[in-house]
Amino acid sequence: MIVRPVAGWMLVVALQAATAGTAAAAEEGGFECLLEPWQVIEVRTPVDGIIGAITVNRGDVIRRGQPLVELQSQSEKAAVELARLRSKLEGPLSTARNRNDYATKRQVRLTDLEKEKFISMQARDEADAEKRLAEAELLTALENRELAKVELLRAQEQLALRTVSAPFAGVVVDRMLNVGELAEAGSGRKPVLKVAQIDPMRADVALPAALFGQVKVGSKATVRAQVGGARFNAVVRSVDRVIDAASSTFVARLEVPNPGDKVPGGSRCSASIEGVAPAARQRP
Numbered sequence: 001m002i003v004r005p006v007a008g009w010m011l012v013v014a015l016q017a018a019t020a021g022t023a024a025a026a027e028e029g030g031f032e033c034l035l036e037p038w039q040v041i042e043v044r045t046p047v048d049g050i051i052g053a054i055t056v057n058r059g060d061v062i063r064r065g066q067p068l069v070e071l072q073s074q075s076e077k078a079a080v081e082l083a084r085l086r087s088k089l090e091g092p093l094s095t096a097r098n099r100n101d102y103a104t105k106r107q108v109r110l111t112d113l114e115k116e117k118f119i120s121m122q123a124r125d126e127a128d129a130e131k132r133l134a135e136a137e138l139l140t141a142l143e144n145r146e147l148a149k150v151e152l153l154r155a156q157e158q159l160a161l162r163t164v165s166a167p168f169a170g171v172v173v174d175r176m177l178n179v180g181e182l183a184e185a186g187s188g189r190k191p192v193l194k195v196a197q198i199d200p201m202r203a204d205v206a207l208p209a210a211l212f213g214q215v216k217v218g219s220k221a222t223v224r225a226q227v228g229g230a231r232f233n234a235v236v237r238s239v240d241r242v243i244d245a246a247s248s249t250f251v252a253r254l255e256v257p258n259p260g261d262k263v264p265g266g267s268r269c270s271a272s273i274e275g276v277a278p279a280a281r282q283r284p
Contacts, residue, residue: 032270035265036266039196039197040196043164043195045162045192047071048185049182050181051070051178052070054178061261062169063166068164076155076158086151087145093142093145096141097141103127103133107127167195169199198265200256202237202254203269205271206249206251207276212243212250215236215273216275217237220234221234221271222234225269227263232257235255237254239253254271
């Protein structure tokens with residue numbers, strides 16, 4: 001019997017708080033908005049594999065390029081070392097060069113002897129053929145060296161696919177898999193992590209249709225966060241080209257700097273945009 005009055009009282013308090021927030025925004029002549037991360041992505045691995053390491057946990061701050069997830073990669077590392085060894089082999093190339101040098105010198109000697117009539121023309125022709133074969137072997141050795149370098153690059157790329165790095169600076173929102181579990185590639189598979197970019201933030205402002213054409217990309221704006229009450233200078237980054245028929249509104253997206261990650265995502269806010277007449281700011 002005590003629960004119902006308490007629940008009703010909490011509901012009244014919540015409604016009063018929401019009304020106060022709306023009234024505060026109206027008093028400032030701004031539009032209501034919501035501060036959200038600039039982007040939130042699900043981190044998946046580009047290939048299937050067993051997770052060998054996850055270097056972050058939920059709530060951790062990450063920097064761009066920081067390794068986040070590493071798959072077990074013993075075979076890929078061995079393939080890289082094998083390809084690196086093949087790319088540095090000197091034996092076949094050295095043998096082909098020595099054979100080509102010998103064939104070149106022998107061809108010169110036999111050509112001179114053939115001119116003096118000391119050997120037959122057939123012997124000279126055999127020396128020419130031997131020279132051409134030696135040149136072909138040298139060319140093959142050089143091509144194999146280049147192929148080995150390409151194989152090394154390919155092996156390194158395959159190894160790089162076993163590590164996933166942060167695409168931007170931000171925070172880890174959630175962690176869905178753990179070390180030892182199977183990470184599967186593909187958008188329909190379970191992600192390993194969810195990360196968010198919170199500097200800058202974005203604020204989507206729903207504007208009445210009467211203001212369509214007045215708000216321009218690049219216009220300056222001011223955003224006040226309800227959490228902490230801080231004010232931020234913002235910039236309009238995009239404006240809808242289509243008006244929503246049901247609500248008779250369109251959306252302008254603001255880019256809001258958030259240095260030091262002072263404002264958490266999900267904070268309500270009010271926004272005023274440069275060039276919008278005060279009279280037009282009043283909600284219908």
